[in-house]
Amino acid sequence: xxxxxxxxxxxxxxxxxxxxxxxxxxxxxxxxxxxxxxxxxxxxxxxxxxxxxxxxxxxxxxxxxxxxxxxxxxxxxxxxxxxxxxxxxxxxxxxxxxxxxxxxxxxxxxxxxxxxxxxxx
Numbered sequence: 001x002x003x004x005x006x007x008x009x010x011x012x013x014x015x016x017x018x019x020x021x022x023x024x025x026x027x028x029x030x031x032x033x034x035x036x037x038x039x040x041x042x043x044x045x046x047x048x049x050x051x052x053x054x055x056x057x058x059x060x061x062x063x064x065x066x067x068x069x070x071x072x073x074x075x076x077x078x079x080x081x082x083x084x085x086x087x088x089x090x091x092x093x094x095x096x097x098x099x100x101x102x103x104x105x106x107x108x109x110x111x112x113x114x115x116x117x118x119x120x121x
């Protein structure tokens with residue numbers, strides 16, 4: 001259950017905040033601004049313990065990024081957590097957890113802890 005967390009957020013402040021929060025909690029984080037950067041990171045590393053991505057990225061919907069990630073051999077069951085500014089009830093087709101911005105930090109950390117072990121555990 002250890003591993004690293006993939007954070008994909010095209011907003012610089014949001015990306016840095018999420019990455020810093022998770023790193024401060026003892027998680028290894030790889031933060032990317034685009035789906036293309038995330039896919040490059042996925043190609044260079046073992047699978048993440050969880051992927052945390054915005055649903056609306058500049059170069060690809062986050063849901064499509066997760067679908068492509070899960071199409072990789074060995075990555076089929078990587079959990080995902082989506083963040084969005086859109087009302088989550090409007091996203092009924094998304095089966096993974098969806099957190100509305102501004103993100104409830106306690107809920108985010110609870111979801112991450114279900115899949116990852118921090119280096120301080």
